[in-house]
Amino acid sequence: MVHVRSHIYRLADIWVSRRRRVCGPRAVPTDARSPVVVITGASEGLGLALAHVIAREPASIVMVARRPEPLKQAMQAVIAAAPRARVLCLALDIGRDDAGDVRAAYVDEHRLYVDVLINNAGIGVGGPFSEIAARDVETLLATNVTGATRLMHRFLGEMRARGRGGVLNIASLAAFAPGPWQALYFASKAYLLSLTAAVASECAGEGVRVCAIACGPFETGIHVKMGAATTLYRALIPSDTADRMARRSWHAFRMGHPVVIPGFLNGALAWWMRALPFELIVPLLNVLMKPRRWEFGLRLGASRKAIAARAAYAARARRSRLG
Template identity: 45%
Template sequence: MSRILTSVADLWIGRYAKPNPAAWVQVQALAPAVVVTGASRGIGRALAHRFARAGRDIVLIARVREALDVAARDIARDTGVSVHSVALDVTDQDAPHRLDAALREAGVYADVLVNNAGIGLAGLFADHSQEDLERLIAINITAATRLMRHALAPMLARGRGGILNVGSLGGLVPGPHQAAYYATKAYLISLTEAVAHEVRGRGVRIAIVAPGPVETSFHGAMGAEAALYRTIIPSLTADAVARSAYRGFQVGRTVIIPGVLPSVGALGVKLLPHAITVPLVGRLLALPRPAEQHDAR
């Protein structure tokens, strides 16, 4: 059934596509691959593994070579597909061109881009350093936008391809105590939906997965592990998010929200006014005061 749905989606997504033969000549000696940024762990690694299980060649992108190589070996062993790893900082201005060179050296081209690289930032906005805010924007907005734009043009020329951005349920509502992080994900959701509309019918899937809490090291890394939402909202596994994202992407959905509870939450923040949702989210995201943390110990 899933193959039938995917085939129907392919026909609908490509209903106006007009492939340029010259664009296909440029990649005729290369194999199509799924390129995943932030792929050494968490959701990125799980998405790479899910696409690999479908028989797709994979290119893993992250900054740390050692972690990439471990992920590449594990995915190749489990699935039998070709897995390449490229150590690259996606915030570098020339990252798209360096990625192109690395892909050609590996004998592949980006048939699907999974824009997963991202960081979080928890705490009061006024307490964040300018450097932390600029790095958040550089990774979550600038790099994602740059890679998306760079990959999209040749995909449209070929009349096929796909871009799957990894957002957050938090992008649907303002998030006090994670204000800038939530804002970056709101940008990514808005960008994805708008571009998906612009290129509709031209053969390229454009989608974003917006999960709620996920059981990875992400929350701890951003300093949010002590927030209330980490104890009262159930977390999905990275594998569960990847399965849902892959299914939704294949059948042509634009905004994919994994899990029943997050889906209900997404509906709630759309229906309720911000006067209700913003204080509620702020309470869930607030970090304990130092005295409260001391009492807890």
């Protein structure tokens, strides 16, 4: 099965590059360097799952995250699962102004060049917009918007000059409508989706893929951190696994699709969010996204023990935010 997928990916590479034109005065020399996949937010969740999926090919990977210790543990887990892959890690906050230059210097030092950039790092802030701390507003914008944009701008020119490579931006279903109680997060994902679709059109025919994945709900810690674990939305919509979402995302990117909504249910939700007028969708999302003071037990297959564990985890997260 792995060999069949590899053959399909090679055919997709040929199709995407069939009328490839090199953009710029000359191609960037890569004879002495090897291609690498850079993944931000790779210490947990979807970023870590993507690292596992890509390492199986095998491929060279640079895992990037803010916290050094969880990042090292994640790197060791990927190496243990895929010994043939070359895996490196770089502790870096992508919200820094010089994050792109620091990353470029790191890959140059290891005789690599960025072939694929995966902008997965992101944070969420929930609650009434006017009550969000100014520091949290700046941090979210620096990570979800400014950081992703700078990295994409820093490396995309080199990819176009080589006539190969790509950028995979992890967006969300939140990109398709305004989201009360998570206004900043929804707006940041809408920006990322719009930017990706526009740049993908600019790069058409150059052999460079630019893709956005509009993920639906899946098991990740971001919902708890932003206070969304007790919303009707999280209770009524079944969650996917990070591993399955990673496999779908990487497959869609390799096939060259500019905007992908993985899963039938997610596709139906996206259609619904785009089809309804603002006068209906915003009040409805206001009800669905409003945090509750109690934990829902409506999710299919959820045992009482699992519900209690989620409630305790959400309570600890709320206490950590307050303290």
